[in-house]
Amino acid sequence: MKRAGFTNVWLPIALLLPQLSIIAIFFYWPAGWALQSSFYLQDPFGFGSTFVGFENYTDLTRNREYLRIAGFTVVFCGLVTFFSLALALLLAVKADKVIRGAKTYRTLLMWVYAIAPPVAGFMGIMFFDQRNGPITEFFQVLGWDFKLGVNYFDTATAMIMVSVWKQIPVNFIFFLSGLQSIPRAVREAAMIDNRSAAGRFWGVTFPLLAPTAFFLLIINITYALFDTFGIIDTLMKGEPGNNPMTLVYKVYLDGFRGNDLGGSSAQSVILMILVLALTVFQFRLIERRIHYT
Amino acid sequence: MTFFKLSTAAVAATLAATSVFAETEITWWHAMGGQLGETVNQIAADFNAAQDDYTITPVYKGSYEETLTAGIAAFRAGEQPNIMQVFDAGAATVIGAKGATVPVQDLLEANGVAFDINDYISGVRYFYADSEGKMIGMPFNSSSPIMYFNVDALAAAGVSAPKTWEEFQTVTAPALKAAGYIALSQSHLPWIFTENFMSRHNLPFATNNNGYDGTDTKILVNNDAIKNHFTSVLDWKEAGFFEWYGTGWGDNAKPFEEGKVAMWLGSSGSFGGLLQKDLGFEFSATNLPYWEAVTTEPTQTFIGGAALFAMAGKSADENKATAEFFKFLTSADVQYFWHQATGYVPITEAAYEVAKADGHYDRFPAAEVGIQQLSLAAGENTKGYRMGFYVQIRDVMNREYGRILTGETSVEEAFQNIETEANQLLARFAKTQG
Numbered sequence: 127m128k129r130a131g132f133t134n135v136w137l138p139i140a141l142l143l144p145q146l147s148i149i150a151i152f153f154y155w156p157a158g159w160a161l162q163s164s165f166y167l168q169d170p171f172g173f174g175s176t177f178v179g180f181e182n183y184t185d186l187t188r189n190r191e192y193l194r195i196a197g198f199t200v201v202f203c204g205l206v207t208f209f210s211l212a213l214a215l216l217l218a219v220k221a222d223k224v225i226r227g228a229k230t231y232r233t234l235l236m237w238v239y240a241i242a243p244p245v246a247g248f249m250g251i252m253f254f255d256q257r258n259g260p261i262t263e264f265f266q267v268l269g270w271d272f273k274l275g276v277n278y279f280d281t282a283t284a285m286i287m288v289s290v291w292k293q294i295p296v297n298f299i300f301f302l303s304g305l306q307s308i309p310r311a312v313r314e315a316a317m318i319d320n321r322s323a324a325g326r327f328w329g330v331t332f333p334l335l336a337p338t339a340f341f342l343l344i345i346n347i348t349y350a351l352f353d354t355f356g357i358i359d360t361l362m363k364g365e366p367g368n369n370p371m372t373l374v375y376k377v378y379l380d381g382f383r384g385n386d387l388g389g390s391s392a393q394s395v396i397l398m399i400l401v402l403a404l405t406v407f408q409f410r411l412i413e414r415r416i417h418y419t
Numbered sequence: 420m421t422f423f424k425l426s427t428a429a430v431a432a433t434l435a436a437t438s439v440f441a442e443t444e445i446t447w448w449h450a451m452g453g454q455l456g457e458t459v460n461q462i463a464a465d466f467n468a469a470q471d472d473y474t475i476t477p478v479y480k481g482s483y484e485e486t487l488t489a490g491i492a493a494f495r496a497g498e499q500p501n502i503m504q505v506f507d508a509g510a511a512t513v514i515g516a517k518g519a520t521v522p523v524q525d526l527l528e529a530n531g532v533a534f535d536i537n538d539y540i541s542g543v544r545y546f547y548a549d550s551e552g553k554m555i556g557m558p559f560n561s562s563s564p565i566m567y568f569n570v571d572a573l574a575a576a577g578v579s580a581p582k583t584w585e586e587f588q589t590v591t592a593p594a595l596k597a598a599g600y601i602a603l604s605q606s607h608l609p610w611i612f613t614e615n616f617m618s619r620h621n622l623p624f625a626t627n628n629n630g631y632d633g634t635d636t637k638i639l640v641n642n643d644a645i646k647n648h649f650t651s652v653l654d655w656k657e658a659g660f661f662e663w664y665g666t667g668w669g670d671n672a673k674p675f676e677e678g679k680v681a682m683w684l685g686s687s688g689s690f691g692g693l694l695q696k697d698l699g700f701e702f703s704a705t706n707l708p709y710w711e712a713v714t715t716e717p718t719q720t721f722i723g724g725a726a727l728f729a730m731a732g733k734s735a736d737e738n739k740a741t742a743e744f745f746k747f748l749t750s751a752d753v754q755y756f757w758h759q760a761t762g763y764v765p766i767t768e769a770a771y772e773v774a775k776a777d778g779h780y781d782r783f784p785a786a787e788v789g790i791q792q793l794s795l796a797a798g799e800n801t802k803g804y805r806m807g808f809y810v811q812i813r814d815v816m817n818r819e820y821g822r823i824l825t826g827e828t829s830v831e832e833a834f835q836n837i838e839t840e841a842n843q844l845l846a847r848f849a850k851t852q853g
């Protein structure tokens with residue numbers, strides 16, 4: 127087999143350069159600064175600063191509130207990932223079977239994808255409004271005195287519901303194309319072997335969807351960790367108060383609202399390590415066990 | 420309508436003037452949105468129209484927190500505005516960074532503008548001053564928490580606005596409840612029920628002379644007076660006398676504006692906004708109540724709102740322009756205009772006299788409450804407080820108070836947490852200054 131290759135060493139470098147410089151300028155450089163300032167406590171205006179070693183990190187581990195936020199982040203990520211994957215899968219399976227008006231149906235389901243997170247959050251504020259939000263009124267009919275921005279649990283519910291709603295279309299698109307790429311012959315063979323629709327789904331369709339599902343799992347965890355920022359920020363209406371929040375929101379609060387650069391940098395370094403671990407997990411542990419067709 | 424016409428004319432005049440003369444241009448970053456922002460633009464346009472040497476451009480930078488952050492980032496990049504508005508909670512940050520600002524007193528004196536701190540009303544003199552009493556930031560939108568009330572609701576219940584919390588819980592609130600109202604809501608628990616709880620009762624808020632004399636400060640918030648107060652607030656909530664609608668300012672003001680809540684603790688600077696709204700009932704205001712059990716001689720409250728800081732690193736010409744603008748801003752007429760349009764207090768005695776002479780308080784008695792409260796007897800603990808990372812300390816308070824009011828924690832535990840976390844933040848801040 128003949129291998130294609132570059133004759134000149136500089137051409138590939140030149141081709142890679144735009145991408146590499148973007149990563150260097152927008153990731154490595156700020157990441158390096160964050161790492162450095164996480165070892166200092168510095169005056170916001172840049173006059174005084176004290177080297178404190180790992181104190182910014184140890185302060186975090188001793189801070190009960192930080193641990194509580196970390197706990198909420200885990201629950202939040204778990205629920206958002208689970209519900210947005212499960213509901214999208216259900217919708218995709220059902221949409222896959224629709225023949226008449228299939229395009230309209232799919233377009234309607236994908237629509238939400240085009241909405242920016244802060245806009246989704248703003249719609250959430252209207253739907254969950256304390257006085258006349260339709261979802262609030264619906265909950266009240268059910269006997270739940272729902273209060274956004276007052277009750278921790280209620281606000282968390284609203285954040286999760288809006289985040290799930292926003293993410294379903296992405297998952298839906300991937301699941302649907304995954305379903306449609308399953309060969310007809312395989313489905314027909316399964317029809318003969320197993321008469322139960324549920325049995326066919328879990329025995330044949332779902333394993334064939336596994337690569338898609340795994341890819342989406344990682345995408346959804348990072349979505350829940352980072353991209354929900356706009357939704358959380360909008361639903362909080364500018365006042366953290368006793369509202370739930372995720373770790374990335376806490377980074378923002380301490381850094382940009384509180385001007386505690388050292389503490390905020392330490393938190394972002396922790397998040398970087400978390401993402402690094404997630405990536406290693408993705409490539410090393412699970413990818414080996416999943417067969418891509 | 421005339422207001423709009425006037426401002427349009429003034430802007431047009433300014434634009435015309437700019438194109439003819441070479442003027443010194445200065446910028447002013449502020450956090451005044453909505454109706455307040457229009458008033459700020461009006462003042463700037465008036466200044467530009469009043470003389471030919473300087474042009475000031477006001478820029479709205481978002482909330483108080485956002486404005487401070489934007490100003491800090493700009494300073495580090497060497498692109499700071501000439502004037503930056505910093506709110507009460509950010510005072511320690513901006514004043515602590517010596518070299519970031521030119522003390523307003525030095526700026527005025529260096530540019531030949533007469534300055535006497537005693538021209539200012541007593542409640543605003545020292546809040547933005549250093550420990551020696553030198554004024555660092557120019558108090559701008561100064562307000563104090565006062566109690567607004569629905570005159571019709573109180574008449575229906577047959578009560579008058581309470582002077583003390585004892586009167587509130589035994590007389591006013593039960594009568595209002597019987598008349599079908601929620602008696603009370605408030606819009607800022609750290610400001611109204613913490614900081615000003617301390618100043619109203621002349622209680623020390625922090626060590627080191629409320630934090631003015633050093634950075635190794637400890638907060639003194641975990642005391643019986645305030646814990647009893649919050650226990651009472653919780654009792655009122657259970658009895659249907661008080662309601663809490665979340666941490667947001669507007670969420671708690673709205674039920675009052677809608678006529679469901681009879682009395683609302685807000686800012687004296689809310690007056691202009693309330694007046695503009697068609698509330699459908701008559702409203703008035705009175706002083707922030709106090710506990711007779713804590714003190715029989717209630718003192719003045721702290722100023723809230725924000726001050727204007729002259730940023731360092733600007734040319735002498737621009738600093739001269741800034742000084743001239745401050746002179747214009749503190750003139751009695753401009754202060755009276757600002758006071759009338761917004762409800763923020765006039766910061767000088769002279770402006771207060773102009774307002775009185777003009778009959779402003781005969782027309783709107785509620786407009787005088789803020790300044791009267793700031794002119795009450797002072798105590799050793801009422802000049803202000805100075806604590807670093809105070810924005811976060813306020814967030815900790817808001818969080819714990821929210822938990823008290825939703826039954827997630829007890830008053831005792833909440834204040835324990837506030838004390839511990841606030842002291843940790845203060846210790847961290849002290850290191851940033853090292």
